[in-house]
Amino acid sequence: MEHNSANTAAKAAALFLWVVVIIALGYGVSRTALQAAALFTG
Amino acid sequence: MLSFLDREKSVAPPGYSRWFIPPAALAVHLSIGQVYAFSVFKTPLVDRFDTTLTAIGVVFSISIVMLGLSAAFGGKWVERNGPRKAMFVSGVCWGTGFLVGALGVATGQLWLLYLGYGVIGGIGLGIGYISPVSTLIKWFPDRPGMATGMAIMGFGGGALIASPLSAAMLDNFAATPADAIVPAFLTLGAVYFVAMMLGSMTVKVPPPGWKPEGWEPKPTVTGGDLTTEGVTxxxxxxxxxxxxxxxxxxxxxxxxxxxxxxxxxxxxxxxxxxxxxxxxxxxxxxxxxxxxxxxxxxxxxxxxxxxxxxxxxxxxxxxxxxxxxxxxxxxxxxxxxxxxxxxxxxxxxxxxxxxxxxxxxxxxxxxxxxxxxxxxxxxxxxxxxxxxxxxxxxxxxxxxxxxxxxxxxxxxxxxxxxxxxxxxxxxxxxxxxxxxxxxxxxxxxxxxxx
Missing domain, CATH: 1.20.1250.20 (MFS general substrate transporter like domains)
Structure with a gap:
């Protein structure tokens, strides 16, 4: 039972990390893309 | 005391999906990838220390040299002790690097910035860079390029995140960017430390003998299996x-x-x-x-x-x-x-x-x-x-x-x-x-x- 709850916690943490990572990457890529747009609109 | 970091404590249970592993690697690489956004701090640091670009540029150089040295000499330690302990050590070094660096900026002692961000942070860079690679390859022996590509993409992505974030902190944390460096370093150090600890706690190694369903490794010329053995x-x-x-x-x-x-x-x-x-x-x-x-x-x-x-x-x-x-x-x-x-x-x-x-x-x-x-x-x-x-x-x-x-x-x-x-x-x-x-x-x- 204890083993199962530890695994559940690990999976939940991993899923949380996926969300954080995707949001962080999305932030970085979108901010850089906005900066990159200056090359074509500037 | 820190036995929960041992490799044996990080073995995945049967049926654990390998897709729970990449975010741990990404958390580490996105954090240490900040190093390629260090240039955002260069001009404020020049102003803060009233010194030259060359003197500040040395900070980055020291960190990259330490990255290379710690990766080269720490590799065997990483393999022996497993990714959890390696990511933990990396997170402690990377976070401490920012802390000691902030102390150097606050007290006007450039050598502390060299020691903190450069040496201690650089060790965190090298250990962190290699820590998830071996584990990802073991989880994805059928697609090692995709697996390592995901992690190392994180290193490139880290700079894309840190660059605008650091610029925003320097603009908003104090009246001048030079005065904003200390709170910015402390914030970055804390955020990266937490992210890397989360990565360290969630990473797992595959159980002995594990392989993806339906996949068979190619035998070596000796008839052995380089995926279960491995050249020293x-x-x-x-x-x-x-x-x-x-x-x-x-x-x-x-x-x-x-x-x-x-x-x-x-x-x-x-x-x-x-x-x-x-x-x-x-x-x-x-x-x-x-x-x-x-x-x-x-x-x-x-x-x-x-x-x-x-x-x-x-x-x-x-x-x-x-x-x-x-x-x-x-x-x-x-x-x-x-x-x-x-x-x-x-x-x-x-x-x-x-x-x-x-x-x-x-x-x-x-x-x-x-x-x-x-x-x-x-x-x-x-x-x-x-x-x-x-x-x-x-x-x-x-x-x-x-x-x-x-x-x-x-x-x-x-x-x-x-x-x-x-x-x-x-x-x-x-x-x-x-x-x-x-x-x-x-x-x-x-x-x-x-």
Whole structure:
């Protein structure tokens, strides 16, 4: 039972990390893309 | 006391999905990737310490040198102790680096910044860089290029996140950027520490004998299985294959730096109508190409094969450099597309090399061997800018201007790529005589002692 709850916690943490990572990457890529747009609109 | 960090405590239970592992690796690489956004702090640090760009530039150089040294010498420790302990140590070093660096800035002691961000942070960089690679390859032996591409894409992505974030902190945390450095460093250190601890706690190694359903490893020339065995670091270090790959990585990185080091001034010299804002936009395009290349080309190498992929990086890269040298001023669209492709190959070269090492030397010591190979990155980090800047100074003193300032360095990079191309063509699988069964390493789990 204890083993199962530890695994559940690990999976939940991993899923949380996926969300954080995707949001962080999305932030970085979108901010850089906005900066990159200056090359074509500037 | 810290036994929860031991490798044995991080073995995944049966049925654990391997797709829970990449975010742990990404959390670490996105954090340590901040190092390539260090330049955001350069001018505020110059103002804060009332010193020169060179004196502040040394901070970054120390961190990269320490990255190379700790990856090279810490690789075996990482393999023995497992990814959880390695990521933990990396997170502690990386976070502490910011803390000690902030103390140096607050007290006006530059040596503390060298020690903190440079030395301690640099150790965190090296250990963190290699810590998830071996584990990902073991979880994804059928797709090692995609797996390492995901992690190492994180290193490129880390700078894309840290750059605007750091700029925003410097603008908002205090009246002047120089006064905002300390709270910014403390914030970054805390955030990265938490992210890397989360990564450390969630990473798991596959159970002994685990392999993806329906997948069978290819046997070695000795009939053995390099995915359950693995050539020792010492043995790999003595093979021509290791040194040929060292040359391959050195050349690919040097050539990429040939663009990176001078991207903003170069596009303004090639095209008179491009100003500083557009040049900054161009640097953004290159950053995106660098990051995407890490994942896309490395994943492609699973289908194409590693050697063919590097034929692309170095062979096509060589021709692309020639194209810029000969016709770079003809069209800005062509210039951006060609240099963007070169930078994607630069990123792809970093991300694909662990899978190449795994193909040649097996999975179980790939992290340690990768760590040794990263000395090529350290050397390229010195050679690349040196070539570019020395040539630029020489061309300036010779009276060249505009696009002509870069012609010689572009042709030099064609040569560098050609050398790397030849080295790659000479790579062969290990022969029976090179895989001495006495020196074939046992799986790392059998190295654990009480």
């Amino acid at each position: 670091v010492e043995r790999a270090f003595r093979t021509p294959q290791f040194w040929l790959l060292w040359i391959v990585l050195f050349c690919n990185v040097t050539a990429g730096i040939g663009i990176l080091e001078q991207a903003a001034p170069m596009i303004q010299d090639f095209f008179a109508n491009v100003g500083p804002a557009e040049a900054a936009g161009y640097v953004g395009v290159l950053s995106l190409c660098n990051m995407l290349g890490r994942f896309v080309w490395s994943s492609t190498s699973d289908a194409l094969g590693r050697k063919r992929t590097y034929i692309g990086y170095l062979g096509i890269g060589c021709l692309l450099y020639l194209l810029i040298a000969v016709a770079g001023t003809g069209s800005i669209v062509l210039f951006v597309a060609v240099t963007g492709l070169i930078l994607s190959f630069y990123g792809g070269g970093f991300a694909t090399i662990p899978a190449y090492l795994k193909d040649l030397f097996g999975s179980f010591n790939v992290g340690a061997i990768h760590g040794r190979l990263l000395t090529a990155w350290s050397c390229a980090g010195i050679a690349g800018p040196l070539i570019v800047n020395v040539v630029a100074d020489y061309q300036l003193s010779a009276g060249y201007s505009g696009a002509d300032l870069y012609t010689l360095s572009l042709y030099l990079m064609v040569g560098v790529m050609a050398v790397g191309f030849i080295a790659n063509m000479l790579v062969r699988p290990l022969s029976k005589g090179q895989i001495d069964q006495d020196e074939v390493a046992e799986p790392a789990s059998s190295h654990q002692s009480a």
